[in-house]
Amino acid sequence: MSDTAFPRVDKRVLADDGDALHFCSTCAFSQACLSQGMDKSALMDLHVLVEHVGPLHAGDHVFREGDPFDAIAAVRAGTVKTYVIDADGHEHVLGFHLPGEVIGLNAIDEAHYPCNAVALDTVMLCRFSFPKISVLATRVPGLQQHLFRLLSRDIGNAALLAGDWSADQRMAAFLVGLSRRLAARGFSADRFQLTMARTDIANYLRLAPETVSRVLKRFQDDGLLKVDRRELELVRRDQLEALAAPILRH
Amino acid sequence: MSDTAFPRVDKRVLADDGDALHFCSTCAFSQACLSQGMDKSALMDLHVLVEHVGPLHAGDHVFREGDPFDAIAAVRAGTVKTYVIDADGHEHVLGFHLPGEVIGLNAIDEAHYPCNAVALDTVMLCRFSFPKISVLATRVPGLQQHLFRLLSRDIGNAALLAGDWSADQRMAAFLVGLSRRLAARGFSADRFQLTMARTDIANYLRLAPETVSRVLKRFQDDGLLKVDRRELELVRRDQLEALAAPILRH
DNA sequence: CGAACACTTGACAGCCCTCAACGTGAGTGG
DNA sequence: CCACTCACGTTGAGGGCTGTCAAGTGTTCG
Numbered sequence: 003m004s005d006t007a008f009p010r011v012d013k014r015v016l017a018d019d020g021d022a023l024h025f026c027s028t029c030a031f032s033q034a035c036l037s038q039g040m041d042k043s044a045l046m047d048l049h050v051l052v053e054h055v056g057p058l059h060a061g062d063h064v065f066r067e068g069d070p071f072d073a074i075a076a077v078r079a080g081t082v083k084t085y086v087i088d089a090d091g092h093e094h095v096l097g098f099h100l101p102g103e104v105i106g107l108n109a110i111d112e113a114h115y116p117c118n119a120v121a122l123d124t125v126m127l128c129r130f131s132f133p134k135i136s137v138l139a140t141r142v143p144g145l146q147q148h149l150f151r152l153l154s155r156d157i158g159n160a161a162l163l164a165g166d167w168s169a170d171q172r173m174a175a176f177l178v179g180l181s182r183r184l185a186a187r188g189f190s191a192d193r194f195q196l197t198m199a200r201t202d203i204a205n206y207l208r209l210a211p212e213t214v215s216r217v218l219k220r221f222q223d224d225g226l227l228k229v230d231r232r233e234l235e236l237v238r239r240d241q242l243e244a245l246a247a248p249i250l251r252h
Numbered sequence: 253m254s255d256t257a258f259p260r261v262d263k264r265v266l267a268d269d270g271d272a273l274h275f276c277s278t279c280a281f282s283q284a285c286l287s288q289g290m291d292k293s294a295l296m297d298l299h300v301l302v303e304h305v306g307p308l309h310a311g312d313h314v315f316r317e318g319d320p321f322d323a324i325a326a327v328r329a330g331t332v333k334t335y336v337i338d339a340d341g342h343e344h345v346l347g348f349h350l351p352g353e354v355i356g357l358n359a360i361d362e363a364h365y366p367c368n369a370v371a372l373d374t375v376m377l378c379r380f381s382f383p384k385i386s387v388l389a390t391r392v393p394g395l396q397q398h399l400f401r402l403l404s405r406d407i408g409n410a411a412l413l414a415g416d417w418s419a420d421q422r423m424a425a426f427l428v429g430l431s432r433r434l435a436a437r438g439f440s441a442d443r444f445q446l447t448m449a450r451t452d453i454a455n456y457l458r459l460a461p462e463t464v465s466r467v468l469k470r471f472q473d474d475g476l477l478k479v480d481r482r483e484l485e486l487v488r489r490d491q492l493e494a495l496a497a498p499i500l501r502h
Numbered sequence: 503c504g505a506a507c508a509c510t511t512g513a514c515a516g517c518c519c520t521c522a523a524c525g526t527g528a529g530t531g532g
Numbered sequence: 533c534c535a536c537t538c539a540c541g542t543t544g545a546g547g548g549c550t551g552t553c554a555a556g557t558g559t560t561c562g
Binding site: 503505519520521524530 | 533535542558560561
């Protein structure tokens with residue numbers, strides 16, 4: 003049996019935060035609740051539906067490839083890495099998921115998780131039973147629409163790094179993308195911690211770890227950024243944006 | 253104004269094929285209708301909803317990047333290529349869409365099509381207004397579930413070619429994938445026509461057109477396949493599958 | 503028949519991977 | 533407090549895959 007947080011029975015449930023109208027302000031569904039006209043009764047239904055899971059610690063798995071799919075989850079705190087191991091034993095990182103982002107959407111089709119998900123630091127999750135949220139979505143059009151949009155967005159995101167970009171472009175796009183997503187959640191856009199190892203970045207960008215090191219060093223030598231271990235400061239955001247522009251497309 | 257089939261008013265509507273219970277046997281939604289327990293009344297609703305568009309001819313656009321999104325479409329016949337033009341003017345092919353497959357799903361999030369879609373040969377489409385099919389999906393859980401699965405599947409597909417695979421692996425995965433999809437629609441798995449140019453394949457696999465030529469030639473010299481212009485025969489499917497295995501993953 | 507286009511073939515170079523060695527910081531036990 | 537260990541990260545040298553450039557061939561269409 004996989005030692006994951008989802009299939010296990012003894013998941014830790016925290017029910018102490020938020021009331022019916024203001025719970026999960028950092029949640030991926032809060033915007034849907036507030037803006038798409040979800041009424042008080044629907045909000046209560048979603049509140050009852052959610053299970054708060056965590057804290058998970060670095061190295062803990064949320065789910066593993068092949069686990070039966072029964073729930074999606076919104077990251078509330080920390081970073082989750084999704085990845086697969088290919089036939090040659092090499093790791094491919096599919097994505098890093100920050101607070102407010104949803105994992106598990108790519109499992110709907112096959113009814114099994116097609117990848118692994120692991121916590122990179124201390125992670126808190128909101129778990130949504132997919133059968134239950136689907137039923138709720140039929141009664142709450144705003145929620146259905148939000149799910150459609152989340153799924154649609156992931157299609158675009160998955161295609162972003164598929165191009166044959168240079169190592170510099172990939173690294174710039176990664177850093178700028180990270181910065182934008184952090185900023186959207188209220189974190190600093192110019193100074194932040196890399197929660198993942200160089201090897202993880204390399205496996206995400208499809209580069210060798212050595213190349214990641216070299217590019218970061220060159221970016222620093224060129225004054226584009228300052229990097230100290232996993233501490234990062236974007237100095238010349240404009241130049242990084244310019245490098246990343248063909249990938250991020252806006 | 254874009255000269256596309258969707259936004260235009262004068263789309264050709266064909267209502268001559270199929271009755272209420274058997275229409276669109278090649279349609280991407282037929283499985284949903286039949287297997288997910290869609291009742292007769294729901295089927296009628298879907299029948300009323302669909303608009304048959306076409307025939308489009310090679311070079312005709314279904315939609316263009318930036319067009320306002322209002323509908324998804326199932327390919328009924330022919331091949332549709334989706335692509336974007338990057339800041340440097342280079343074309344990136346996002347995918348080739350065969351009969352039974354759905355285009356436009358990646359447009360839901362931004363409410364505008366994020367890419368272009370063009371017919372590679374004579375194409376017939378089933379157009380579904382997205383607002384309307386969404387409403388119908390709230391009444392027909394099987395349809396909602398089918399839409400979720402279609403979206404989820406595209407996330408996985410978009411990630412397939414993202415790895416740093418060799419030219420041989422990419423080409424093998426492309427051919428095997430094409431063969432499987434054609435076979436699933438009742439076409440021959442071992443002999444088929446490439447409906448796209450070498451350049452299109454190259455822009456899809458992120459290779460140079462010259463590399464596509466060279467790999468195809470080498471595959472032919474090694475007895476893996478026979479290729480004559482756009483006519484293709486897979487001779488050693490097992491070896492191609494082996495090459496593609498790490499990418500296709502099953 | 504000529505032009506445009508798609509495709510093929512060849513020579514060469516560059517980017518990045520591989521392999522190897524070294525440096526560094528955190529945690530551990532003495 | 534210090535030596536040790538180990539994972540992580542950096543730096544250097546060399547080579548292979550594939551892109552680029554160029555020229556040539558074949559086909560379609562006006």
